[in-house]
Amino acid sequence: MMDYVEQPNSNLICCICHAPFTNPTTARTCLHTFCHDCIAVAVQHSPQCPIDRSSLSLDDLSPANPIVKHLVDELIIECPNRVSGCTQTFQRQLLSAHVKDSCLYVEIPCSEEQCDKLILRKDVGKHKDACVYRSTQCDGCGTTIKYSDLSTHNSECPSKSAMCSFCFEEFPRSQSQAHAATCLDYEIPCTQANNGCSWTGPRHQLSDEHVLSCPYEAIKGFFFINSAQLSSLNTENAALRQKVYALESVVQTMRRDIQTFTNVLGPWYRSHIQSETPPITPSSINAFDHLFSAPPGPSSSSSSRTTTNQAQPSFSADHGELTAHNDIDALAPYFPLPHEHAFQESHNNPRSRRSFSGIVDPHLSQRTLPLTPVAPLNLSTSLEGSLSSLRDSIAAVSTSVDSLARRNDIALTNESMRLNEELGSLKYAVHGIRLQLHRLMMDRNAQVTERGGEPPSGPPGNQTIFYPPISMMTPSFPGPPGTKL
Amino acid sequence: MALPKRIIKETERLVADPAPGITAAPHEDNLRYFDVTIQGPDGSPFQQGVFHLELFLPEEYPMSPPKVRFLTKIYHPNIDKLGRICLDILKDKWSPALQIRTVLLSIQALLSAPNPDDPLATDVAKHYKEDEKDAQRVSREWTEKYASK
Amino acid sequence: MAARVPRNFRLLEELEKGEKGIGDGSCSYGLMDSDDIMMSNWNGTILGPGHTVHENRIYSLKIHCGDDYPEKPPAVHFLSRVNLPFVSPIDGKIDPMRLNVLSQWGRDSSIETILVGIRREMATANNRKLLQPPEGSTF
Numbered sequence: 001m002m003d004y005v006e007q008p009n010s011n012l013i014c015c016i017c018h019a020p021f022t023n024p025t026t027a028r029t030c031l032h033t034f035c036h037d038c039i040a041v042a043v044q045h046s047p048q049c050p051i052d053r054s055s056l057s058l059d060d061l062s063p064a065n066p067i068v069k070h071l072v073d074e075l076i077i078e079c080p081n082r083v084s085g086c087t088q089t090f091q092r093q094l095l096s097a098h099v100k101d102s103c104l105y106v107e108i109p110c111s112e113e114q115c116d117k118l119i120l121r122k123d124v125g126k127h128k129d130a131c132v133y134r135s136t137q138c139d140g141c142g143t144t145i146k147y148s149d150l151s152t153h154n155s156e157c158p159s160k161s162a163m164c165s166f167c168f169e170e171f172p173r174s175q176s177q178a179h180a181a182t183c184l185d186y187e188i189p190c191t192q193a194n195n196g197c198s199w200t201g202p203r204h205q206l207s208d209e210h211v212l213s214c215p216y217e218a219i220k221g222f223f224f225i226n227s228a229q230l231s232s233l234n235t236e237n238a239a240l241r242q243k244v245y246a247l248e249s250v251v252q253t254m255r256r257d258i259q260t261f262t263n264v265l266g267p268w269y270r271s272h273i274q275s276e277t278p279p280i281t282p283s284s285i286n287a288f289d290h291l292f293s294a295p296p297g298p299s300s301s302s303s304s305r306t307t308t309n310q311a312q313p314s315f316s317a318d319h320g321e322l323t324a325h326n327d328i329d330a331l332a333p334y335f336p337l338p339h340e341h342a343f344q345e346s347h348n349n350p351r352s353r354r355s356f357s358g359i360v361d362p363h364l365s366q367r368t369l370p371l372t373p374v375a376p377l378n379l380s381t382s383l384e385g386s387l388s389s390l391r392d393s394i395a396a397v398s399t400s401v402d403s404l405a406r407r408n409d410i411a412l413t414n415e416s417m418r419l420n421e422e423l424g425s426l427k428y429a430v431h432g433i434r435l436q437l438h439r440l441m442m443d444r445n446a447q448v449t450e451r452g453g454e455p456p457s458g459p460p461g462n463q464t465i466f467y468p469p470i471s472m473m474t475p476s477f478p479g480p481p482g483t484k485l
Numbered sequence: 486m487a488l489p490k491r492i493i494k495e496t497e498r499l500v501a502d503p504a505p506g507i508t509a510a511p512h513e514d515n516l517r518y519f520d521v522t523i524q525g526p527d528g529s530p531f532q533q534g535v536f537h538l539e540l541f542l543p544e545e546y547p548m549s550p551p552k553v554r555f556l557t558k559i560y561h562p563n564i565d566k567l568g569r570i571c572l573d574i575l576k577d578k579w580s581p582a583l584q585i586r587t588v589l590l591s592i593q594a595l596l597s598a599p600n601p602d603d604p605l606a607t608d609v610a611k612h613y614k615e616d617e618k619d620a621q622r623v624s625r626e627w628t629e630k631y632a633s634k
Numbered sequence: 635m636a637a638r639v640p641r642n643f644r645l646l647e648e649l650e651k652g653e654k655g656i657g658d659g660s661c662s663y664g665l666m667d668s669d670d671i672m673m674s675n676w677n678g679t680i681l682g683p684g685h686t687v688h689e690n691r692i693y694s695l696k697i698h699c700g701d702d703y704p705e706k707p708p709a710v711h712f713l714s715r716v717n718l719p720f721v722s723p724i725d726g727k728i729d730p731m732r733l734n735v736l737s738q739w740g741r742d743s744s745i746e747t748i749l750v751g752i753r754r755e756m757a758t759a760n761n762r763k764l765l766q767p768p769e770g771s772t773f
Contacts, residue, residue, distance in 0.1 A: 015581070015582035016491075016547060016581040016582065017489075017490065017491050018490070018491045018494050018495070018584075019490060019491070019494075038581070041548055042548060042581045045545070045548040045549070045581075046548075046579070046580075048580070050580040050581045050582035050583075051580070051582045053578070053580060512640075515638055515640060517637050517638070518638075518640045539640070539642060539643075541637075541639065541640055541643045542637065543637055543639070544636055544637040546637075552643050552646075554642065554643070554646065556642075556671060558671065566668055566669050566671070567646070567649075567668070567670075567671055567673065568671055569646070
């Protein structure tokens with residue numbers, strides 16, 4: 001896209017782009033010359049020479065004779081920034097150098113780092129003096145700063161003079177604080193401002209006029225005493241608050257302990273509060289509601305075994321009482337009224353022990369409980385009383401078990417003695433019988449030997465059967481004949 | 486993409502230095518689209534006629550040929566009823582070394598030398614082959630009827 | 635900006651494409667008059683899409699490309715009677731505002747995209763079961 005000052009020789013014109021060759025390239029086959037890019041694209045479209053249609057491929061292309069390159073490189077062109085104002089002309093090969101280094105109509109970035117403006121090279125000098133990021137010197141303190149920061153600096157520079165807005169005196173800014181502390185026209189508040197005086201005015205008026213008339217100044221002593229007292233009260237108050245916190249945490253711990261004990265005691269837990277002052281006043285509940293999440297009363301505490309307990313703390317006092325009554329109804333079978341106690345007690349005392357197991361049995365929470373064989377829990381006695389009576393019962397039982405065992409021992413001994421005696425007498429009897437049998441056998445043997453060579457009447461094997469070994473027949477029990485107990 | 490420099494140059498030259506008997510002017514709103522007139526060559530049945538054509542340089546020009554079409558009805562064996570032209574350089578014989586001027590000159594030459602052996606309008610070609618005189622008469626009639634100045 | 639193809643060369647391209655045949659042949663088009671050097675009036679045919687009331691019906695249409703084609707869409711009329719929401723029941727003219735391919739017309743649209751678009755509309759859930767006039771009747 002270059003403009004040539006003179007019409008170039010037509011031999012230097014590429015027939016494809018109609019401009020002087022750029023990177024002149026010659027086809028080795030037909031020796032026609034084109035711009036490199038032009039012929040490369042043309043060959044891709046159609047693999048033939050655009051001029052004579054002889055076949056041509058990219059491989060047939062090579063750089064043109066250097067003389068062609070020199071001829072086109074030395075063509076004089078106009079600067080491409082002519083539209084911007086550059087009127088220079090130069091050899092085509094110098095184009096990039098011109099644009100890079102010398103063309104005044106090229107936009108280059110400002111040399112100041114923070115400035116992102118692009119400026120024509122010819123305007124660089126002008127811009128340097130106007131760039132807001134250029135460095136400049138403060139004429140007061142002499143430090144080097146960015147021009148853009150100058151106005152901020154001017155209002156802070158300690159070397160620049162400042163004017164007091166009260167006395168209109170001028171002095172270096174570095175002394176402004178010292179001046180403010182001494183300026184007689186400087187507006188200050190009353191010395192009693194923290195006690196409530198709303199007066200403000202020039203410093204010289206304070207001591208001259210205001211102090212004499214200030215009502216707060218007159219009772220300065222009172223303020224002093226008062227503030228001392230106030231601070232001591234504050235200290236004391238803080239200490240008390242600490243104490244309250246500590247006590248509250250103790251109460252919390254105790255509440256948890258009571259809850260644990262209540263759960264452990266189960267139905268044995270009985271609040272004196274309920275029996276002595278049955279209706280708990282709403283105010284007391286409100287006050288302690290959040291502290292004692294476990295509601296008072298035996299029925300409610302026993303209901304901690306049921307799900308109703310979880311919801312209970314959030315109830316109002318009235319609701320709490322209502323559910324408490326409901327719980328009493330539902331659990332009444334477990335906690336018989338006093339006149340029932342008397343009956344149950346006299347009726348079957350030992351059974352009351354079994355009621356512990358009855359409580360954990362879910363079926364017993366039905367109202368049909370009185371029909372079941374399990375006796376209700378006796379709550380008319382204290383826990384200690386029950387425990388000691390249980391211990392007594394256990395002692396009694398162990399005593400009777402003991403005597404029973406002893407009696408059994410005696411009986412067993414007697415019986416075995418009797419059996420021993422009987423066995424002995426039986427052995428004597430057996431011995432007698434054996435002797436008699438022996439004598440009979442001997443008699444019979446004698447008869448056989450008297451006959452002389454006569455065979456015995458029975459088969460020979462029978463003899464061994466009729467002769468049991470004598471040793472076995474010998475009585476081994478030497479005891480006396482059986483004696484009966 | 487801006488208009489390639491080659492097209493600008495070709496247009497400038499077509500306007501400043503037109504080929505004899507040929508005019509070509511780009512549309513203002515589409516510099517790749519040209520209104521073209523070609524005078525019927527002397528000695529041909531199209532003599533005295535002025536034929537309107539339209540020419541369009543596609544995106545790939547000059548790698549692809551321009552598209553050219555007659556807008557004036559013409560009785561010619563290589564031009565069909567819709568004005569499409571059967572000319573090898575507009576198809577497979579295109580070369581990027583060719584340009585608008587050479588294309589238009591080739592079309593002008595085609596009017597002088599019809600080629601009935603490579604027809605686009607088969608009925609006209611048949612007519613030209615069987616009875617060239619009569620066919621030329623029809624061509625003259627059409628020129629007078631549709632292409633008079 | 636890429637080269638802008640003028641109306642007549644654009645229509646020549648479409649004509650050549652139409653002569654070759656497009657897609658599966660369910661739509662086709664061509665010049666109404668092969669002498670019409672301005673190539674303004676075109677015939678189109680649509681083969682009714684399958685599994686709809688239009689199945690096996692052939693619909694013919696008339697397409698008129700004005701001077702400002704393809705900047706502006708052509709005017710399209712049904713010649714065969716048809717019951718579609720975007721087709722006037724009186725003269726068969728298609729309401730360009732009610733047919734997507736016409737209301738969203740662009741330079742890339744073509745006669746082919748119109749026919750294919752109409753055929754697609756015929757197969758939509760709303761249109762596939764519309765009661766149709768007797769086959770073969772015309773406006």
